[in-house]
């Protein structure tokens with residue numbers, strides 16, 4: 233079991249992962265708010281934390297990954313209303329899309345995917361505890377968190393409380409004791425079509441309290457890693473941390489791990505209209521290339537989303553697939569173990585996937601220059617961490633008409649009719665197959681997506 237260090241946003245340092253009860257590691261990654269199809273940027277935390285879990289399991293830890301689905305939120309009401317649809321119906325439909333879209337990544341599902349609508353009881357309980365401890369107050373059926381009641385507030389996002397804006401605009405401002413306070417519960421409004429009962433009146437929870445309650449209910453607190461995009465540090469995660477600390481007297485999570493944003497000709501945003509849906513990107517480049525694209529960037533850094541970057545990733549995928557064809561099933565030579573170890577050491581060092589990829593590339597380069605075919609076990613072990621072990625699976629067999637065209641081409645070459653041989657090569661390409669002339673004769677290789 234390697235010692236794993238991860239960058240903790242709160243302390244700003246690399247922090248050693250300390251599992252519970254021997255090896256248990258709870259990871260909570262904030263999931264999507266389901267008011268539309270998810271965009272390719274939302275796939276980054278899904279991929280980072282799913283694959284981090286895989287790596288931790290490889291090292292002998294027992295990770296549990298929770299990724300919530302926020303299905304109660306202002307954005308859902310706001311999207312459903314103009315469409316003339318019940319908000320619950322829209323949320324259910326988009327939540328199914330989210331599951332289907334992320335399934336196409338083929339990296340498994342989180343262990344738990346709690347939905348806010350199914351956890352309102354736990355949420356109400358947590359708000360009640362905050363009221364009992366005087367960290368919250370009721371105002372006209374709303375409930376607000378009293379920010380200045382918690383001296384630690386601001387510690388996660390390193391902000392001075394006097395410089396903060398909860399982003400709630402004018403909503404509730406007349407009812408708040410202090411503009412800094414944020415909503416835990418919003419009283420039922422005429423234009424909202426869902427609500428739940430609570431001792432202080434019908435309504436629905438605020439976004440931040442949903443996550444505190446769902447994380448605690450699924451993982452217990454404090455758990456080991458809380459993750460999400462760095463756009464959530466404030467106010468969302470600051471408020472999650474504050475609610476649990478205020479209600480329970482202990483922290484929600486030990487390490488706060490944040491991924492950088494995707495940048496598509498500047499920051500991706502709905503207002504600029506440069507959002508790309510995950511489904512659309514998967515249609516275009518396929519999951520192998522997309523997973524490789526994400527692995528090529530360190531999770532904490534912003535990542536440019538450009539055709540060039542996707543082409544780089546596609547080339548790397550193709551390079552590994554080609555190298556894989558020269559490997560044989562079985563144990564890899566001990567002489568290559570150093571590169572394999574460097575790969576895993578890089579992941580243990582703040583989950584550095586670009587450095588891990590460099591080690592993998594070294595391994596591949598040496599394996600390819602060996603005199604005899606090399607066993608593939610190391611490559612399999614490394615690629616599995618990236619969700620790309622399939623790159624070593626044997627190619628699908630060519631259909632019989634393709635094999636026939638290849639045989640005609642062989643015959644044309646034997647008869648030195650190179651014009652015909654070239655024509656047949658092009659025809660094969662058009663059908664998605666490439667002919668490679670090697671020492672053992674021509675080989676048919678499918679052209680990647």
Ligand SMILES: [Zn+2]
Nearest residue numbers: 262263443468
């Ligand atoms: Zn959250």
